[in-house]
Amino acid sequence: MRTIAIVKRVLREMLRDKRTLALMFIAPLFILSLMYFLFQNNSTSVAKIGVSNVDTSLVKALKNQHTDLASYGTHANAKTTIRQHNLAAFIHEEDGKLTVTYSNSQPSDTALVKQALQGGVTKLKVQALVAATKTQKRVLQQQAKVLKTVMAQQQKLQAAQGTTRGQTATVGNSTSPKAVPAYTVTSHYLYGNSDSTFFDTFLPVLLGFFVFFFVFLISGISLLNERTTGTLTRLLATPVRRGEIITGYLVGYGIFAVIQTIITVTFALTVFNVHMLGSVWIILLINFLLAMVALSMGIFISTFANSEFQMVQFIPLLIVPQVFFSGIITIATMPDWLQWLAHIFPLYYGGDALMNVATRGFGLGDVSGDLWILVLFAVVFTALNVVGLKRYRRV
Amino acid sequence: MAQPMIDVRDVAKRFGDNVVLKQINLHLPAGRVLGLIGPSGAGKTTLVKSILGMEKVDAGTTTVLGTQMPNRQIMQKIGYMAQSDALYETLTARENLRFFGELMGVKGPALAKSITHVAQVVNLTAMLDRRVSAYSGGMKRRLSLAIALIADPDLLILDEPTVGIDPELRQQIWAELRTLKQHGKAILVTTHVMDEAERCDELMLIREGIALAQGTPTQLKQEYAVDTIEQVFLKAGRLQDENHSDR
Ligand SMILES: Nc1ncnc2c1ncn2[C@@H]1O[C@H](COP(=O)(O)OP(=O)(O)OP(=O)(O)O)[C@@H](O)[C@H]1O
Ligand SMILES: [Mg+2]
Numbered sequence: 341m342r343t344i345a346i347v348k349r350v351l352r353e354m355l356r357d358k359r360t361l362a363l364m365f366i367a368p369l370f371i372l373s374l375m376y377f378l379f380q381n382n383s384t385s386v387a388k389i390g391v392s393n394v395d396t397s398l399v400k401a402l403k404n405q406h407t408d409l410a411s412y413g414t415h416a417n418a419k420t421t422i423r424q425h426n427l428a429a430f431i432h433e434e435d436g437k438l439t440v441t442y443s444n445s446q447p448s449d450t451a452l453v454k455q456a457l458q459g460g461v462t463k464l465k466v467q468a469l470v471a472a473t474k475t476q477k478r479v480l481q482q483q484a485k486v487l488k489t490v491m492a493q494q495q496k497l498q499a500a501q502g503t504t505r506g507q508t509a510t511v512g513n514s515t516s517p518k519a520v521p522a523y524t525v526t527s528h529y530l531y532g533n534s535d536s537t538f539f540d541t542f543l544p545v546l547l548g549f550f551v552f553f554f555v556f557l558i559s560g561i562s563l564l565n566e567r568t569t570g571t572l573t574r575l576l577a578t579p580v581r582r583g584e585i586i587t588g589y590l591v592g593y594g595i596f597a598v599i600q601t602i603i604t605v606t607f608a609l610t611v612f613n614v615h616m617l618g619s620v621w622i623i624l625l626i627n628f629l630l631a632m633v634a635l636s637m638g639i640f641i642s643t644f645a646n647s648e649f650q651m652v653q654f655i656p657l658l659i660v661p662q663v664f665f666s667g668i669i670t671i672a673t674m675p676d677w678l679q680w681l682a683h684i685f686p687l688y689y690g691g692d693a694l695m696n697v698a699t700r701g702f703g704l705g706d707v708s709g710d711l712w713i714l715v716l717f718a719v720v721f722t723a724l725n726v727v728g729l730k731r732y733r734r735v
Numbered sequence: 736m737a738q739p740m741i742d743v744r745d746v747a748k749r750f751g752d753n754v755v756l757k758q759i760n761l762h763l764p765a766g767r768v769l770g771l772i773g774p775s776g777a778g779k780t781t782l783v784k785s786i787l788g789m790e791k792v793d794a795g796t797t798t799v800l801g802t803q804m805p806n807r808q809i810m811q812k813i814g815y816m817a818q819s820d821a822l823y824e825t826l827t828a829r830e831n832l833r834f835f836g837e838l839m840g841v842k843g844p845a846l847a848k849s850i851t852h853v854a855q856v857v858n859l860t861a862m863l864d865r866r867v868s869a870y871s872g873g874m875k876r877r878l879s880l881a882i883a884l885i886a887d888p889d890l891l892i893l894d895e896p897t898v899g900i901d902p903e904l905r906q907q908i909w910a911e912l913r914t915l916k917q918h919g920k921a922i923l924v925t926t927h928v929m930d931e932a933e934r935c936d937e938l939m940l941i942r943e944g945i946a947l948a949q950g951t952p953t954q955l956k957q958e959y960a961v962d963t964i965e966q967v968f969l970k971a972g973r974l975q976d977e978n979h980s981d982r
Binding site for chain 1: 788805811815819823824840842879883
């Protein structure tokens, strides 16, 4: 029951603090929107594409207001040409096979090229189809004419059948339509991979990061305040259990973390139409666990700070490195010792799970390993917190 | 004999090499008011916290209501008012009272009744629904006292309860303390106000880590052959210093 009293108090204090509420609920949306527009194709951007030995009809089809095409020699090297001329992509054609090399340093440019390529190929197909239809129409008209003549001939003359047969054969020959150009496209990337549409890929990780960051900061500072204003000592002069205090905090701020996650995820899914392969519920669950880790960690870290300013000093030390290991930078290509280091950060597991669920459609069972480790983090920090309160009251 | 509310035996406490309490014995039965006096930094707050079990003592034992401290359950029977106000500034006075009431295990209608009563005692009824951040220093002090009284505890431990409180209200508060005493509660109060010390049933003067003088106000005045407790305070201190310089 005392836990409920603490939960109620935490909620009430939070609701009174409009600034902090806004920070928790609106700031993530603001940053997300900002990133969305930063990484979105805007209508003024133009991707430079180099082509070599590409069919002129395709080159023509590739042209739109977002592309700028330049021709290079048949033997031009994709990599060096891209570097030299700062191209977004280089397309080489050989026997109907297209080899596309994307610079991919700007995922938005890559997206433009892909759009143009897809559009171009479709355009060619449509053109071919239209042409085929036209031929067919012509053939049909011709056939009709022939048929008329034939009928007239049959009626009037009842002549030999050989002529008629011969004419039908000619018509039959001309009906076979011209083959639709079927290009096979092979893609290469100088940086990253085909998933690198920045916003889509990293959004789930960003969500996790926001939840982690804000919950860490707010819970840490609030317990710090409780310590510096003396209310924590005062609390412990009542029969409350140390565990009840920590639980009250976990539940109280946990509620805010859940609301924050739901708002941010809903915002991303509805406003930005971000596509997630896996279940949204698993995404919410992972974020909730991250919030619990952040909460217990924030409370724990706050014991090493004597002021809010000192609490903020932990951000570059503890929060920023987590971003690097959250999956935004590919961990598999890091040096061994860095890969090893990554394993001490909760956001490494959270980011991994979020990425797998959102972009690879993993289920709960596939990410359970990551989730259990997050649970372990939360449990360990919570236990440390309960023990840590012994400083104020030994029982 | 009834069991004592507080029983402190040979308590010693130091912070690093700063010896605060050398050897303190204290005994408080029910229905009595014990006043702790002594110069600033003498260790009054330290002693109070040791009694509550919030400060670890180096030697000796403290027993409250027959139970050795620290003990969590006993906290329910102690109304504590700390020297510095520890209040939730963004909450209203009523919310603060309710919160601490709930932690002390007071529930439902009893809590509502208790809030009304303690607010009356400290004269805060009209301001109950104002946020504490808008309170004056004296109002905060009164709210802290109200919180100490909320669970109708058997033992009250008040660390300088009347600092920043006007004379009229101070009279009122002491009248309430007297009523509580008559209802069999024990009260331990630290103070620097000598006329308040006069109102205690018993006084203990702490100086340089020991209980320099102990007894009823009248006894102390006789012992030192002076007219007021203030003079007892000064004379006892002077004598202690002279003893030291003899050595
Ligand atoms: N947490 C602490 N760490 C180190 N020293 C402390 C601590 N708390 C108190 N002290 C020291 O113990 C001594 C006694 O402090 P205490 O607060 O008990 O004094 P006091 O008698 O209550 O004084 P006052 O009348 O000013 O309130 C002081 O010298 C103080 O510096
Ligand atoms: Mg003091």
